[in-house]
Amino acid sequence: MRQLLTLLTTDLVQRLRDKSVIIFAVIVPLALMGAMNLVMGDTMDMDLETATVAVSAPEDDQLAAQLIGAIQALPEGGLEVEVTETSAADVQALAESGDAKLGLVIPDGFSAALMAGEPVEVEAVEGDGSGIESTVVLSVVQGFLDRAGASAVAAAAGAELGLPPAELGGLAQQVATGESAISMTTGEASNEQLDPKGALIAGQAGLFLMFTVSFGVLGLLAEREFGTLARLRSMPMNPHLITLSKVLSSFVLGVVATSILLTAGGLLFGVSFGSPLAIAALIVCAVIATTSLTFIVIKLAKTSEQATVIQTILAMVLGISGGAFFPMSGTGLFGTLLDLNPVGAMIRGLGITSGGGGLADIGAPVLILLGFAAVALVIARFVPDRGAMA
Amino acid sequence: MTQTATEPTTTGDGQRVLVVDNLVRRFGDLTAVDDVSFTVAAGETYGLLGPNGAGKTTTISMIAGLLEPDQGSVTLLGQQMGPKKAAPKRHLGLVPQDLAIYPDLSARENLNFFGKLQGLAGGELKSRVGEVLELTGLTDRAKGPTKDFSGGMKRRLNIGIGLLHKPTMLILDEPTVGVDPQSRNAILESVEALSDEGMAVIYTTHYMEEAERLCDRIGIIDSGTLQAEGTRDELIRLTGGVDNIQLTGSGDTAAAAEALLALDSVAQADAERGHLQLTVHDAPTAVAQIVTTATASGLQLSDVQISRPNLESVFLHLTGKALRD
Ligand SMILES: Nc1ncnc2c1ncn2[C@@H]1O[C@H](COP(=O)(O)OP(=O)(O)O)[C@@H](O)[C@H]1O
Numbered sequence: 001m002r003q004l005l006t007l008l009t010t011d012l013v014q015r016l017r018d019k020s021v022i023i024f025a026v027i028v029p030l031a032l033m034g035a036m037n038l039v040m041g042d043t044m045d046m047d048l049e050t051a052t053v054a055v056s057a058p059e060d061d062q063l064a065a066q067l068i069g070a071i072q073a074l075p076e077g078g079l080e081v082e083v084t085e086t087s088a089a090d091v092q093a094l095a096e097s098g099d100a101k102l103g104l105v106i107p108d109g110f111s112a113a114l115m116a117g118e119p120v121e122v123e124a125v126e127g128d129g130s131g132i133e134s135t136v137v138l139s140v141v142q143g144f145l146d147r148a149g150a151s152a153v154a155a156a157a158g159a160e161l162g163l164p165p166a167e168l169g170g171l172a173q174q175v176a177t178g179e180s181a182i183s184m185t186t187g188e189a190s191n192e193q194l195d196p197k198g199a200l201i202a203g204q205a206g207l208f209l210m211f212t213v214s215f216g217v218l219g220l221l222a223e224r225e226f227g228t229l230a231r232l233r234s235m236p237m238n239p240h241l242i243t244l245s246k247v248l249s250s251f252v253l254g255v256v257a258t259s260i261l262l263t264a265g266g267l268l269f270g271v272s273f274g275s276p277l278a279i280a281a282l283i284v285c286a287v288i289a290t291t292s293l294t295f296i297v298i299k300l301a302k303t304s305e306q307a308t309v310i311q312t313i314l315a316m317v318l319g320i321s322g323g324a325f326f327p328m329s330g331t332g333l334f335g336t337l338l339d340l341n342p343v344g345a346m347i348r349g350l351g352i353t354s355g356g357g358g359l360a361d362i363g364a365p366v367l368i369l370l371g372f373a374a375v376a377l378v379i380a381r382f383v384p385d386r387g388a389m390a
Numbered sequence: 391m392t393q394t395a396t397e398p399t400t401t402g403d404g405q406r407v408l409v410v411d412n413l414v415r416r417f418g419d420l421t422a423v424d425d426v427s428f429t430v431a432a433g434e435t436y437g438l439l440g441p442n443g444a445g446k447t448t449t450i451s452m453i454a455g456l457l458e459p460d461q462g463s464v465t466l467l468g469q470q471m472g473p474k475k476a477a478p479k480r481h482l483g484l485v486p487q488d489l490a491i492y493p494d495l496s497a498r499e500n501l502n503f504f505g506k507l508q509g510l511a512g513g514e515l516k517s518r519v520g521e522v523l524e525l526t527g528l529t530d531r532a533k534g535p536t537k538d539f540s541g542g543m544k545r546r547l548n549i550g551i552g553l554l555h556k557p558t559m560l561i562l563d564e565p566t567v568g569v570d571p572q573s574r575n576a577i578l579e580s581v582e583a584l585s586d587e588g589m590a591v592i593y594t595t596h597y598m599e600e601a602e603r604l605c606d607r608i609g610i611i612d613s614g615t616l617q618a619e620g621t622r623d624e625l626i627r628l629t630g631g632v633d634n635i636q637l638t639g640s641g642d643t644a645a646a647a648e649a650l651l652a653l654d655s656v657a658q659a660d661a662e663r664g665h666l667q668l669t670v671h672d673a674p675t676a677v678a679q680i681v682t683t684a685t686a687s688g689l690q691l692s693d694v695q696i697s698r699p700n701l702e703s704v705f706l707h708l709t710g711k712a713l714r715d
């Protein structure tokens with residue numbers, strides 16, 4: 001254990017003295033974030049768009065009118081709202097066509113049901129282009145219903161779920177008849193979506209993590225080039241400690257660099273990723289996943305040039321397909337593969353935490369990241385050793 | 391990761407520290423080391439003398455447990471050596487042929503690092519690092535990164551690291567290659583001193599002068615095979631043990647040659663102008679009688695030169711080629 005610690009600390013000292021880690025793991029990605037932020041300009045701005053809401057409400061219903069009033073009062077809080085009152089059928093159509101970001105159908109007998117304490121369902125339909133604005137409006141609706149005492153909002157991200165409108169009603173019903181009198185579901189997707197700046201920071205952090213962890217492998221190859229590998233192997237210790245120390249070194253660098261990137265990026269661009277504990281768990285799992293790849297690279301690369309090439313290819317493929325530059329989506333097998341991407345999983349996880357999710361909510365991305373690590377380690381075992389330690 | 395330090399045992403082998411037994415190592419079709427066996431005793435310096443590519447480093451690598459032999463075994467202080475064997479490596483100090491130091495670390499940091507891996511700690515580590523810095527003459531330069539060192543300083547540090555833990559068996563693989571004459575002499579002197587302290591040493595080289603000066607016994611290696619082994623004198627006897635004596639003087643060289651040829655020790659005598667070239671057995675013993683006989687036959691000697699075959703001649707004799715190209 002002492003020897004492992006000696007190997008690790010001496011390796012880290014050298015990585016830090018040779019400034020390239022600091023440059024590639026922290027400075028370059030931060031600079032890139034800044035540059036991309038400038039290029040993307042206005043679209044990156046957090047300025048909220050006007051929330052267009054189509055509402056159908058029963059006539060002469062007092063509480064329904066109050067609910068609409070509450071939505072219309074939103075501009076006082078800084079969000080522009082445009083409310084169109086129309087028929088229930090039109091609400092569906094407007095939301096699906098995207099003319100309205102959000103459609104709300106307030107049922108007949110709304111006031112009466114609320115006052116009787118019976119379950120009430122407000123059907124919410126999120127349009128294709130719906131974003132954070134719809135979420136804000138929905139939270140107002142939910143807040144209203146909460147205060148009203150007993151109600152339910154069944155919301156379906158209709159277009160996104162791809163369900164026929166007839167089934168949406170059924171879904172809403174199911175939600176409404178659940179145990180709780182008040183229940184609300186919103187489209188899962190909007191919960192996991194980072195705003196563009198957050199996505200930029202998370203994406204770049206994920207991409208550069210792939211490069212940062214490669215410094216451990218490069219360190220091992222450097223040992224060979226310095227001739228110190230022979231000396232290390234003549235030391236009274238298990239020779240596996242040499243490889244292990246490099247992998248740990250990658251791990252430490254990865255955790256530190258990613259933490260710095262998310263913190264500094266968040267501060268610079270005014271993004272909050274949410275619960276520090278959940279973020280920390282995500283970072284650790286993402287670093288485990290990416291570091292596990294270095295076991296494969298160690299076996300394949302004979303020289304630092306080869307290692308750099310392999311690692312760059314892996315970083316670009318996983319980074320781009322994981323959505324480091326722009327969101328990626330796919331269907332079928334391709335879609336599944338994209339879902340299993342560690343960079344993508346990390347970005348999704350940060351989406352969940354930024355939306356207020358805690359440790360309990362990031363199970364899926366954590367499992368994907370750890371699963372990825374397990375698979376990489378198994379592959380590494382079966383790759384023939386022709387690299388640094390051969 | 392606990393280490394069980396095993397006490398050195400020399401039982402059975404008398405004072406043999408190292409036993410190398412029938413080592414074979416192949417790289418593809420090439421047999422780099424072909425059935426090499428030898429032993430080294432405490433306080434003994436064993437030389438592996440051979441040209442580049444002879445198999446010295448490959449042999450050393452198996453002895454130091456860096457490389458798994460295809461056949462054969464290495465036993466250090468009674469313990470089986472191998473890449474996964476930690477215990478015997480405590481008694482081993484390796485000075486690799488290629489420099490094995492970290493360029494971004496200082497000399498002290500390099501020594502501290504390897505010292506800790508060798509199991510030194512606390513005050514012992516500190517004092518040993520200080521001693522080795524002193525021994526290698528690097529105390530004044532202990533702080534700067536070693537990438538700023540001269541070649542000789544790097545070599546000295548490279549050797550110093552191998553000595554930190556006072557190993558029972560020190561292995562030096564061509565430690566003087568690319569070193570200025572002054573550093574070279576310092577290195578040779580320190581190896582002599584270590585051997586005097588009782589350290590067993592393996593010293594590989596392709597310089598026959600170094601092997602002659604340092605080594606108690608020498609193995610001559612070529613094409614992966616030990617061609618011959620023994621003390622310097624034993625090896626030279628292999629060439630037939632013929633020495634040369636050149637007499638210079640005035641007088642009847644022809645008569646002197648005839649008189650000298652009658653001696654048992656003289657195999658051949660050729661008279662040249664003013665010189666007499668003799669091929670003799672064991673010149674140091676025979677020279678007195680030769681000088682007396684030559685003088686008695688009327689030769690006035692102004693100079694006597696003895697030249698004996700060296701390891702270079704031995705190598706030539708054994709392999710038919712020169713040690714250095
Ligand atoms: N890792 C290796 N792979 C293939 N051939 C090797 C390897 N190491 C050494 N050799 C070959 O084995 C022979 C002996 O090399 P080496 O032991 O380094 O000789 P020396 O140290 O006496 O110069 C040489 O022909 C060399 O090219």
Ligand SMILES: [Mg+2]
Binds near residue numbers: 443446447448563564
């Ligand atoms: Mg060599």
